[in-house]
Amino acid sequence: MEDGKILSYPTVKDAMSKNVVTVDADSTVETACRIMGEKRIGSVIVTKEGKPIGIFTERDLLSKIILRNVDIRDAKVEEFMSKPLITIKPETSLREAARIMAQLHVRRLPVVDVEGRLLGIFTSADLSSALAKYTLTF
């Protein structure tokens, strides 16, 4: 910022995670959990024929699987995932992305282009990293 004028501001594109971890809709919850554990991540994007249809998160595991004593070896991830995916565009500013997360009560926003192609995922962890990296005025 210079004389109160913002020259450029960081966008979601600058802070998102580009390597999106996905699982097929037919995979079991056990597979999804194993991937989440191995990659040390809190969610996986669920795809069908290569296209994202939902997201399976730690919250889904707690509220839909553990609480109901569901056998994770038989349960299909598609049945327990959260949907629909609430997406944002890569050119959205970090400030606006934070507001979207707060207002819509989500911590993960898949990033898609105008054609709906998945480019990455923007999470609250990415927002924290960006806060440490960029000077943002909220």
Added chain:
Amino acid sequence: MVEKKKEEKLVCVDCGRILKPEEEGYTWGRCQFCQKPVCFEDTHYRAVYKKGLYLDNYVEAIRLCKKCYAERR
């Protein structure tokens, strides 16, 4: 004859705050329904279904002013 370009006065449609053109996308944006400028303090977000060439049906968070948000509740 020099044509004078009409400059749109940038004020938030909800609170009337004067907005700076260079801060678009950072402190204010346009309502994606009525296209009127709205500051981020008064912006509401709504998840709407969209159709893309790659994804047939996906949900996107869109920016709305107070009036458009209330109309689409």
